[in-house]
Amino acid sequence: MEINTGNTAWLLLSSALVLLMTPGLALFYGGLNRSKGTLNMMMMSFSCIGLISVLWALYGFTLAFGTNDSSGVNKIIGSFSQYLGTGTSWMNEIWQVGGQGIGIPTYVVMAFQMMFAIITVALISGSLSDRLKFGGWVLFALGWFTLVYVPVAHWIWGGGWIGANLGALDFAGGTAVHINAGAAALGVVLVLGKRIGWPRENMRPHNVPFVALGAGLLWFGWFGFNAGSELTVDSVTSAAFVNTQLATAAALCGWCLVEWIRDGKPTLVGASSGAVAGLVAITPACGFIPPLAAILLGIVAGALCALAVSLKYRFGYDDSLDVVGVHFVGGWIGSLFIGFFATTQVNAVAARESLFYGGGVDQLWRQFLGSAIVTVYSFAIAAILALVLKAIKVFRVSEDAEVGGIDIADHGESAYDFTPSGGAGGGGAFAMAGLSSSTTDSTTPVSEKVAG
Numbered sequence: 001m002e003i004n005t006g007n008t009a010w011l012l013l014s015s016a017l018v019l020l021m022t023p024g025l026a027l028f029y030g031g032l033n034r035s036k037g038t039l040n041m042m043m044m045s046f047s048c049i050g051l052i053s054v055l056w057a058l059y060g061f062t063l064a065f066g067t068n069d070s071s072g073v074n075k076i077i078g079s080f081s082q083y084l085g086t087g088t089s090w091m092n093e094i095w096q097v098g099g100q101g102i103g104i105p106t107y108v109v110m111a112f113q114m115m116f117a118i119i120t121v122a123l124i125s126g127s128l129s130d131r132l133k134f135g136g137w138v139l140f141a142l143g144w145f146t147l148v149y150v151p152v153a154h155w156i157w158g159g160g161w162i163g164a165n166l167g168a169l170d171f172a173g174g175t176a177v178h179i180n181a182g183a184a185a186l187g188v189v190l191v192l193g194k195r196i197g198w199p200r201e202n203m204r205p206h207n208v209p210f211v212a213l214g215a216g217l218l219w220f221g222w223f224g225f226n227a228g229s230e231l232t233v234d235s236v237t238s239a240a241f242v243n244t245q246l247a248t249a250a251a252l253c254g255w256c257l258v259e260w261i262r263d264g265k266p267t268l269v270g271a272s273s274g275a276v277a278g279l280v281a282i283t284p285a286c287g288f289i290p291p292l293a294a295i296l297l298g299i300v301a302g303a304l305c306a307l308a309v310s311l312k313y314r315f316g317y318d319d320s321l322d323v324v325g326v327h328f329v330g331g332w333i334g335s336l337f338i339g340f341f342a343t344t345q346v347n348a349v350a351a352r353e354s355l356f357y358g359g360g361v362d363q364l365w366r367q368f369l370g371s372a373i374v375t376v377y378s379f380a381i382a383a384i385l386a387l388v389l390k391a392i393k394v395f396r397v398s399e400d401a402e403v404g405g406i407d408i409a410d411h412g413e414s415a416y417d418f419t420p421s422g423g424a425g426g427g428g429a430f431a432m433a434g435l436s437s438s439t440t441d442s443t444t445p446v447s448e449k450v451a452g
Helices: 005-032 035-065 106-127 134-156 161-166 174-192 208-230 235-263 268-282 291-308 311-315 323-341 362-391 399-404 406-411 428-432
Strands: 094-097 100-105
Touching: 005 035, 005 100, 005 106, 005 208, 005 268, 035 106, 035 134, 035 406, 094 106, 100 106, 106 134, 106 174, 106 323, 134 161, 134 174, 134 362, 161 362, 174 268, 174 323, 174 362, 208 235, 208 268, 235 268, 235 291, 268 291, 268 323, 291 323, 311 323, 323 362, 399 406
Parallel strands: none
Antiparallel strands: 094 100
């Protein structure tokens, strides 16, 4: 079969859009974090671009999407050899869907799915800010990617048992990405423990413009994430694109409405978080539900996620940047909405009509069971990995490093330089702002790396 240039160009563009989401996530998380841990927070996202890209090419893609293994374990894991190390034997292969070629080179599908793997691992980092050693993060990312993300991607998208046998649907990653990462985040924070001073000390976002910019980049890239997951360009692609916009806009409104009623004032952080909650929730359902259902989904997700982020205070787990409240809860909402509103009128892949389209609860229980299985598996493996890393003492930074700033302790740099800029006695920016700078001996060397 010849290459379909239109479909191939669309998927290459979508791959680039999804990659952009990870730097967007770094800005979103970095702005939500305290200033003294900004770079460490962003570095965890950027490190995933490096580490997971290589691992995906070496063995992730073949284990998640390979199909030619004769060992009889294809429902649990993919092929151990088909795409191993991205060899040249399949460079001219055309990707098959349902036994039919779609005109897209397999290499392009490999690249598209690589971007999903990158951001899924990076999502977990938002729960761990200010206290996890960077080396511990790298080891955890390697282990969780290998033991959890790769097999779960196969179970849901690669012909494995959740998608093929159970019949649970996930268009673009509500279960495989968001529930998966959210459950892992909860498992790790319970082992890692709370930040020093939490929840008594002020740990509010240090840079709200960063948060809004990051949310905007995530919103932009998410069109590739969701609409690109159809792979080809057709009516389902357009439905996924429109539903992504509508649900995200509605969730922004829903979150702000909750803030307005509860606190008396809507905030930009709330609007940004609401948009992300809507993006999360529409991800599994975007290619299966009609537009009005997408709007309802967004309102529900925005409101419920705004309320869910306070659960950490009630139950006492320190999920620093609300990965559980937004991604885990939002992923569950989106997955269950498939059971309520999916219809073959939007996508024939939804082989069963949902509850509100006359299909009863058949698809709903399948969605619940598939999401529950991934929740338990990801939570358990993440907690075990965290316990192992804790036992070998590569997990949490020292109290001095945490109080002084993990940026300096782990990376030898800081996001902001607060030293006076006007020379000795000049006061610099501090004097211009009407503030007095601390007096020091001008002969004493001053470190270039000052914790924010």
